[in-house]
Amino acid sequence: MEKVKVHPEPERCRVRFAPSPTGYLTLGGARTALYNYLFARHYKGTFILRIEDTDLVRSTQAFTDGILESMNWLGMEWDEGPFYQSKRLDIYKEYADKLIKEGKAFYREDPGKGTGVVFKMPEGIKLRVDDLIHGPIVFESEYLTDVVIVKSDGYPTYNFACVVDDSLMNVTHIIRGDDHISNTPKQIALYEGMGLPVPKFAHIPLILGEDKSKLSKRHGHNSVVEYKKLGYLPDALFNFLSLLGWSPGENIELMPKNEIIERFTIERVKHTPAQFNFKKLDWMNSHYIKNLEPAKLLALVKPLLTEAGYNVNKFDDVHQLTLVNLYRERAETLRDFVEATGFLFHDDVTYNPEAVEAYVKPAKSKEVLQDVFSGVNNLGEFSHASLETLLRNISENRKLKFKDIAQPIRVALTGNTVSPGIFETMELAGKEMVTKRLQKALQL
RNA sequence: GCCCCGAUCGUCUAACCUGGUUUAGGACACAGGUUUUUCAAGUCUGCAAUACGGGUUCAAAUCCCGUUCGGGGCACCA
Incomplete structure (x- = not known):
């Protein structure tokens, strides 16, 4: 495969994670965010967070809050943003008007929906995606349709807003899921149509569920908040997700965050999709539980015990620490503490x-x-x-x-x-x- | 249907770019041994893979082509 060079200028590369607030942060989304985060931190660049809330019907503030909370929980702090596309409508309008004026886009009436703006796909050209992971991918414009850029409600479409914003925010590398490969030639046509420089792309492989299809709600637990609830530690999930499609080589798997950052390069990202392996996550989580500082572990376990109705304070501080240290050896998730220590808090024993x-x-x-x-x-x-x-x-x-x-x-x-x-x-x-x-x- | 991406143990992967150092390495899971105060943990061992067919080459998991299989996309969703 022909290789495309990364060449991120140290301290100059800018990447972004751009979720749409139509649901909680999914594992797939978290992994995409993570790879952007790792890339930015490894090359000492900038990590931007942008909320793509241009779907009026499905976007909610609650989901936005949930996504930000999950990002924080996983320890992926961003440097700029969050920017909200819904607050940048005038900018997209300006660019759309310009395209109309230049004859590159036109109004089009949809019988059901109303009048929108459509970008005319140039004919007979080749659109080349220089992908950092897959190598060059060439699309013929004849297979591509015109691109709707403004919906009849006045909001920009994903393909349009994304191009305008990435350009205005000086994003140098777009790291996103494989499922966006087929959007990329359309976006490149838009960059070229607006005379904007085209960033580099890195399409990372998807995470698959146990049936080998793209991981989604159908596969059970799929959001970061659920994993938090199930008693997984953020560092464990961080480590585990980093290894889904990337490996440092050298047979190393358990790595603290700073080591992952240090070792992460886009060249070592695989191009084959990975199935989510719950058992291995459990193993990794148990490792992190075993190695967490006692006080920190107690701080995480205590609320769960309290929530279960256990009077944890009947033990003094020393014995509380003894308790978590005794049970950490046997726990795969924080939830396991609740089950295993119940007898200490109940008045009566439940005999098996x-x-x-x-x-x-x-x-x-x-x-x-x-x-x-x-x-x-x-x-x-x-x-x-x-x-x-x-x-x-x-x-x-x-x-x-x-x-x-x-x-x-x-x-x-x-x-x-x-x-x-x-x-x-x-x-x-x-x-x-x-x-x-x-x-x-x-x-x- | 059309376009695109991909193919190493059951799963995550190393080796692939830069062909020989590979009897294809590690991890999870599984099986067995050991340890032991139960269960874990630890430790040791075992099981298990280059999809298939053609090339290129002295030599192919590695480079090229085809087949098959899998996945993704083809919205006024993102």
Whole structure:
């Protein structure tokens, strides 16, 4: 494939992300924004945010707010904007009038909709897109139709407003989804018709859903806010999205934001579409959860626990940190904390019947639980160390494997067979809860 | 239908531009071993791919052509 050189002048390149506020920020949109952001930061250029709200019917302020919030959440700060196309109507009108005056565009009546303005596609010319990712792509104008540039409601169309704005905002590189390739020759014809310089283009491959079609609402979770709600960390999603169609080589995958910026180049962006791999996102998210600073993790988890009705403040600050540190090893998403720590906050345990059958009901287990109950009651200090001594002793005296001690307690205390280490868990639950639940388990 | 883009393990990808260093590497997932206090995590091992057919060349995953398959676009949506 013929290569097109990027040549971004350091500190001079200008890129933009131009979402239309007709929905929340989708994963595909976020990835497009991300690649623009990475390009700008890597080359120390400028990242512009422009809201393409020229669809009067479908655009809403709520969606605009949602998009800005998602951008902030993912940590993609912009340098200029947000600019709103709906506030630039006079500018588009000026350019449209000029084209009409020069005979390059004309009014056209649509029987259903009214009078709009249409740009006449020049005949018999070749329109060449110098694509940074795909190489040169040539279109014959004979296959292209005239382009509507102003709708009958007076608003510019996407293809027109986009060209005028990119030119006026001095955008040097247009990085957008593959699905815009076929719009590009029309836009180039408009640039040329208005005598404006044509920017460079980089069409990045689409993100596909599990059925291999363009990722959309049909594929379930598709917006950034949903991923936030599901308990994914912004840095994890940032990292994951960066790898969907780009790779630094060298077999590196887990990278902090600054390293991604440092390594990102448009030359290394693939030209093949990528399927979204939820399992890998989970894995990556768990990695970020494991490595987050305790205080930051707590700040993220606490609201979720509170929202679930848990009285987190019954633990002091130190124990709150202990709690997140204990459970982070087992969490793939922040939501997992809610499920896993429930027993610590509920007055009563919800016993898993099978677990009770296997680890509490047997006579041997009851004897163990009785030992633990009296042992705990006689314990001077209720700590990890004293609990360990106690349980090890019981295990030795009864000639039982440690597992046969730990599991009955675990089920008695948490209602289930899964938890962090038994000493840590007991210590965190506290003496009162432990004795109360041992007593209850003994009645089963 | 027309125009355009694309094709490496199930998935994300490396190697492709600049052909030989490749018995095609890594990651996720999956399977097994190990560790162990349950579950995870960790660690070790295994499974698994150059769509097909022609060229070019001493040599092709890599360059060229075709076929097939997949995707995108063809709005007074963006």
